[in-house]
Amino acid sequence: MRASRGARNRACPGGPTRVASCRPVRIAILAITASFALAAPAALSAAQPVVLVQAGHLSPGEPGYLAQTGASGNPFGLESEFNRRVRNDMLTRLRAAGVDARPLAARVEPLGVPGATFVSIHHDSPGGAAMVGHAITGGNENYYRGEGTGDASPTPYPDSARHRVPATTVSAAVERTSAGTAQRIAAGLKSIFTPANGAGGRFRGVIPPNSNRRMNHFYGFYRTTAQSRVIVEVGAAPDDNPFLAKVPLISKTLSTAIINDLKARKLL
Ligand SMILES: [Zn+2]
Secondary structure, three states: OHHHHHHHHHHHOOOOOOOOHHHHHHHHHHHHHHHHHHHHHHHHHHHHOOEEEEEOOHHHHOOOOOOOOOOOOOOOEEEEHHHHHHHHHHHHHHHHHOOOOEEOOOOOOOEEEEEEEEEEEEOOOOEEEEEEEEEEOOOOOOOOEEEEEEEOOOOOOOOOOOOOOOOOOHHHHHHHHHHHHHHHHHHHHHOOOOHHOOOOOOEEEEEOOOEEEEEEEOOHOOOEOOOOEEEEEEOOOOOOHHHHHHHHHHHHHHHHHHHHHHHHOOOO
């Protein structure tokens, strides 16, 4: 009690006085506090983190990669359809958590779009695996033959289709942030990628930098200025088909990982 009274006395302008004389000051402070409380929701909504969720291979396509129409054979047919379903479910869940979640198709619009996080949703082809890749600093996007066939190359082939410019770059800071997001997504995905949930294939987790050009230098990483940039292969058709059918479980898990990552980065 004494400490409390002392604190109130110190709040009085003009030095220690009787508590009663402090009342107008305390009421004023309460009024100010109340006005801040009223202003808080508007301030929060203005600072909602932007998360860009890309449905891999979904039309319209990205120039230079138009031949990369994705895998097939999942419970919903084309890979783009699975990706679209997961993306849309994630948008709903992320928005409910206070995130400004925005949909992207294969063609990233607008070019250089900013955000807190960019995540590209995919599933792998037969023989593939569930895995997560992230943007790495150094180098640039892949080039392929024509509109996206053949091996990934760091330099254009003579017949490579033109890419949109300017490409964005990946700084060391973006690589670090992306690696953190990738770890959280991989941990979440690992927790549900079980035989009980219908997963029958391999789980590789976060792939090391420079282990897979197609993922580490995915074009999407060079079409956004998002602080974190990741690509997820949720599983592989057909080995993981019963798992891939569980769109709500997958979407919830990926969304939760992204929300936790935003919280860890103090953006949510
Ligand atoms: Zn894909």
